[in-house]
Amino acid sequence: MSPPSRYWTFISIHPAGGYRAEIRPECQFFFQDCFPDDRTLEEVPDGRVQKELIELSQSPKVPARERHLAAFCLRCFISDQILQVCTQLAAQFGSHHGFTCADLLPYVLNDDLRLRSHFVSVGQEILHSFEPHRSNLSTWTARKVKQNRELNGFLLEQGVYLISDWAILNDTRSRSLERLLREVHLQSEPSIQQTLQLLASYHAIYRHDRLRDNQAGKTCQPPTPEQLCQIADRLPESITPQAVLKRLQDLADLLRQHRIDRRGGAPKLASLDDQEAQQQIANLPTPELGEAEQEQAAFLTDFQKQFTKCLEQAIVQVMQHWIDRQSPQSAHQFTFALCLMHCKGLAMGAIAPLIQLKAQYQVSRLLKLKQLRADIQRCMISHLQPFVLHQAAFYTDAERLHQLHQGIGTVLEELVEDVMQEAALEGNLVRGHPLKSRFARSLCQYLHQTDRC
């Protein structure tokens, strides 16, 4: 259900930025003439309305002017739905990945009711490809916007991606598909075999061509008509290329839905600026010393005496490696961002513009704080080798090495707690004073000594 005004309000790009909504009286009168019974309704049933408008817009019996007006009403609806999708995308990813709804709109909101040129806008393309018996116009528009190549190119640059139908099919192994169809969807044996044959034929053609044509690592494009013919030829039943395309898209939809359902339980590697992960770290219980850990505790007491020295050594070594791995420009950004964070006390969001980056996620990717800290932690352990040589057991028993590592991790975690909290703060909160942990102080000392801060 939608308010009927969606069918006569046209959304377009505002030349001064953002968008504008424009009531089209000719669409409003036409719509109200077509659906006189709905005049008093606050919301109209989209399914019925869209079906009738589509029929009107396509019927040769209807005068041309009315055909156009029916299509205009649908294009109004599509323009508003495009806006909704972009608004949601920006709300979900925009702040962290550095874009706004206004950045997205130009890629997909390019329809214009006044023009009658050969240019086919995204809105028109959505309307032309829409089949009312397969989907509703809201879902179809959302789907086409999400799959828009230019929009996806932009989002990918911002670190947000949508896997394409074709990559989903490439990724799917027949064994996994068979199990899914049999155990989750409870399909009949002939139906399972038919779908498996379809996937196998698709793989044989599409994957092969992708490798042959140097498309690897690039966004997957829909199969060409020629590829669809080849896929159809490999199937036992007689089927048109167009029908093959539909079946492949339906299969990709099924797999995509399954993928979304699985997401909840899928392993997710937490990043440092993930609030949830930060909360988990804050909630870590302080380890109670059992008998088995006394040896470790004694070790840690000795170890703490050497802590600062080891920390400094490890920082020098790991920092050098990280700097050497990068181009001079990116190494400069990296060390300057570390300086801003640890020595000047700025939050990630505030650092981005100071090092010519657009978004906080880029700072996260540049600094990789969790990984940097882990590398330093690991490096400390390897530096301690002479010191713990008499405790060779630590190095020959995976379990004990793990315990030692956790022990050091706990110590380090306490020391870098400031950094962790700071990193998790989203937005542009400026603390304005240097971080006080030993980790931060040692890192700042290194940055100062090497003239990088």
Place this chain on the structure above:
Amino acid sequence: MKTSPYPISTSILADFGTLQPETVALSPGIIQRSVQASRQTEAQGNGWGNYLTLLALAGFRQWLAERACDLSVNDRCGLLISPNRVGEGICTIEVQGNPLGPFKVGVLAIEGWLEDTIELPWEVIEQPDYAAQFYVLVLVQEEQGWVTVHSFLSADRLRQTIQLSSGICPISLEQFEPDPEQFLLYLQCLNPATVPLPVVRRSQTTLSGYTVYPLSTLCATIEESSLLHQGRQSLINTAHWLRDELDQVGRDLAWVLLPTLTPAMPSPMLSSVEELEAIVTELSRTGTPIPPQARGAYQDFQWADLWLRLYAMVWPLPIASEIPEWSLLLILGTPSGGAFPKGVRLQVSDPAQVLLERTLRPDHPDTYLYARVSGIWEETFVVTIAVENGATLTLPPFAFQME
């Protein structure tokens, strides 16, 4: 009314993903390498699976290089074990750098959301020739060229859970430990003797249902073919670059054509374009001007334990005489843009003689070497790269043949 046979998602943004800090973005050059290597295995029918496994290996190698300065992948004796029909492919390699000795590691590609189990032949767990000490799962997002080290499992833990003594063993993904940091710690600090490899070889050592490729033959092919490419047939005709295409030799050698400088490009290319732009700007400032119509391409290659990237830029010279001329600029660096390896020399020759040779000046550390030559259109130039121990790598000649 007919309805779609499958429900369509109503939560419209649920299938968007984001780039995580720990994800490795593979360069187009490295992706091309994996394509090239997998092509040689296509006859057995698992080209795609092998391609993903090789991407996983490339990602693992890059991850290790980024994260642990003293650890590296040695694939000289490595194998790609590829299923002929079903099951997982695996690359077995050595990770070296631990002071107590190397670890043998099996690298597997997973796609990550549909599978609950992987299937490995028993031999990959129990036969000395094929077994590893750690098995690591690498999440491959082929479409984006992104790779993430996902989880690992030690062979002793794996052996505790499997009952079979032959055939294909299903292994639940839940058994793998989802902590790559822990895996790095083991590789760097654990005594390799702690995870013993099987020593007793069963009488039957062939892997039925699988094809085993030595990685040295798959991955070296590019270099070998470079050396073998001689004569007119195997020129890299850089005149094609100005028409926005690579010739067959360029494609075979996995050259990556870069857009004209001043682009807005998707992310994987951006870094290489930016890098080249920065170098070009610097060269222009120091007296080597490069005209805007110049086109560039690059090739990444691994050779003699080094990862190198060679950029080449070409452009026709303004017509000063009857005979048209062209210019070739070569820039040798590393794929990461990091410190340039010591002792590496860049040499450019014409068919008659060495024209110039560049090496890093000890007092002037830099991140790349560059060389520029010019000649008439018929002239070709040969690039040779030499390392400290005297080994040399010669690329097919660069030519500029307008048709």
